[in-house]
Amino acid sequence: MKVRINPERCQGHGRCYDLSPGLFGDDEEGYGRVRGDGIVPPGQEHDARLAALNCPEHAIDLLEEA
């Protein structure tokens, strides 16, 4: 699984880095940033889904890999 933030939609609510700080951080203006390459380490899939489902702007994409 991989996470991605759509910068056109993100408004810096910060729900992703509040809920899943292992996968997301923020930049100097408070917009969400994916940590590293966005590959979700095993066991953190729940955190990834929680962040995506709580983004008020629907800015987080979850890419399920085969």
Next chain:
Amino acid sequence: MAADDRFTQDYRETREDQRPGVRGEVVTGPVSDWATDFSHVEPEWAADPYRIQDDLRQRCPIARTGRFGGAWLPTRYEDVAAIAYDTERFSSRSIIVSNFRPPRELAPVGTAPPISSDPPFHHDARKLLLPAFTKAQAAKQEPATRAFCHALIDAFAGRDVVDAARDYAQHIPVRVIAGVLGFPLEDGPQFREFVEDLLEGINLPPDERIDRVSRLFDYLLARVNDRLGNLREDLTSYLINAELYGRKLDPSHVVGAMALLLIAGVDTTWSAIGASLWHLAKTPADRERLVAEPGLLPTAIEEFLRAYAPVTMARLVKDDMRWRGVDMKADDWILLSFPAANRDPAQFDRAGEVVIDRAVNRHAAFGLGIHRCLGSHLARMELRVALEVWLQRIPEFTLADPPAVTWAAGQIRGPRALPLRIH
């Protein structure tokens, strides 16, 4: 270096864009039909807007009123979201519904940038402030906020009943924002007057309202003049020095942004803290669970923000148009109710219930789109610390006198009197 002479003369006397705006008739009194004559400043709305909004969502769902010179009230989440995202057709040049429409020439800057600004100026004005309002910046205020909350509760010693709105909630954001702006802490009581003048005085005769708003700007101009030549590490100093498009900000921009930070920072958070304590005072199961499981508090706070969202914004329609079945006219107000959106059953399961462990909660309490509340990280920190300290110190409390609880009318809703029995 030349002295900074931007503030030596009152800029309001010399602004070339000063045009009169449109004053409307003040209409007050009982509402005849909420679908065609709504008013968010009448006592029935203040006491319980949710019942009214739920009814309108089923039968309208976009209510209208001839009051305030004409306004619309969408009640579905999808309509509120669509307007928040549509900055082409809905302007933010005034975001408080009143009987006075500021002149169109005020756009795209508005009187309190960036909340009153439209694109493209909005983006640049907001960018100036974003770095001061990140989660990390808010965290720097946390130790002092926590100590302050403890001091407020220390002062309850010997009392069985306290007013959680007046004796606790309201002081917390006043203290925090005074620190952020570098204002004298003893001016706090004045801030509360400014808030009442601006947000609750909307049905005053327009000229009286304008006079009251001028008092806020007089105060802010005085604070700017205190800081000139005495710059510090506060946001007032930052705004005095900030540059946009290669030059220092217009004096109206500096003072307008300060007005925004002061007003928006105070009674919104005060309302959210008060509404959360009100809910816990009347819901022992939720209170006991949060005392036993403090780790659940951040999740519960999001639910309090959804169910008791304190902030309703406004927009002005730019041009006549048919929009989702209604005929909007240029300069009609839109009362943009995030509280109504947050209780739409099409968006939320069990929308009318408070579910403190709700795991999926895409609420719109801090708005949607480009105007997402700049202070949301600060507000969340204040709300969490205020509730953590209260629940640690006062794990058992009840409403002392339920009929004595009063709620603010207008666009910011929260308890203004909240007597709680704490022993």
